[in-house]
Structures are given as structure tokens and as C-alpha cells.
Amino acid sequence: MTNKNIQPNPFKSLFHIIAFILLFLVEQIPLSILTLTKANLGKNYDAYIRIAPIISLVLMAIAGTILFLVFRRAQQFDTIPFSGKTWLTVLAGIVLAMLVNYGLLPFMRAQNSNVDALNTLGQNSQAILIFSVLVISPIFEEVLFRGILMNWFFPNRPIISILISGIVFGFAHAPISNDTDWIYAxxxxxxxVILATVYYRTKNIKADISVHFLNNFLSIVLAI
Structure with a gap:
């Protein structure tokens, strides 16, 4: 992301790895609050449904603040304002994203751990599920996996940075296990990779957030 020829610092890299893992956990916690079921909680389920959405929203605000503050310090270049070229890149990104989604969809399993978690979230709070898919996930994930990761790791080697961003993003949604759906991953x-490329080419985090939002929005609309 920058042309400065800076030698890698192993201690700084280790710190960034640990910090990124912690930030990932921070990003995950708000929604994980809403993934318990009646089978888990029994007679406490009704009280849980009343209070858990409020706790989740409060934690979202805290997580968002932390991610934004870290991102502001991490980005190594000035944000470039939106232009016609930016919008063309966004359009190209969403077209490629939809081609990937629907080109691989026939080969995916109907269920996986990520889909199961979203289904449970929807059963507990449909409003927060929609809010998360359309607002929270596009913002939080782009700030974390693009805005922070790509500025912390291999910023001078964009191809490597883009690939790492895509791989980490992919396996964050489809963790490696004996039951991994590799096509979904x-x-x-x-x-x-598409979102990382949009961020790299536009130098504006709002561009890849826009692609992520449109991808999720169109996925919901076309699934209805």
C-alpha cells in the first residue's frame, strides 16, 4: 500500500498477529451473544431473548469504536475521495462477487457452520440478523480484514497482502475442520480477494464496504 522500503520487524509482526487475533475476537463477540438456543438455556430462554439483543447492540458499539480507532492508526496512506473511477471499480467488484457466489453455489452444501450460526441468530432476533448482514458485517469485516490486515501485513507487496486478506477472510467464515465445506471456503x-483488490485500487475503505453491502443485499433479495 506504500512505496517505502521498510525492513520487516519480527517483534512488530508478532504484535500485529496477536493484536489481529484479539480484534477478530472483539468483532465476533457481539453476534455470538445471540447464538444460544432454547435447548441450551431451557427455562432461561425467554429472559435471554429479552436482554441478549440489547447486550449485543452495546457490544457492537464498543467493537466498532475499537476497530475504527485501530484502523485510523493502521492505514498508511491518505484516503482518496470517491470518483467515477471508484464507482466503476465498485461495480466491477460486485459483478465479480455475484459471479463467484452463483457460479459456486450449486457445488456448496446446503448447510455449514456459518449458515447454521446465522440461522440461529435469525431465530433469536430477525432484526439484528438483518442489521448485521447489511450494516455491521460489511463495515466491521472490511475495516478488520482489509483496512487493518492489509496495512499491517505486507503493505509493500500488494499481491501477497491481497491473497492473505482473502485467505484469512475465507477461513474466518469456513474454519478448517473435518467437516469443512471447501467450495464454500x-x-x-x-x-x-475481490474486496481486497477493490480496497487496494481505490484507496478508500468505503469502496469495499459498498461492494460488501451490495453483495449481501443482492444475496438477500435474490434469495426471496
């Missing part, structure tokens, strides 16, 4: 890796 591939779709998320490719989506991550």
Missing part, C-alpha cells in the same frame, strides 16, 4: 476466499 473457496467462495469466501475469492470474495475476500
Amino acid at each position: 473457496l467462495s469466501k476466499i475469492l470474495l475476500g
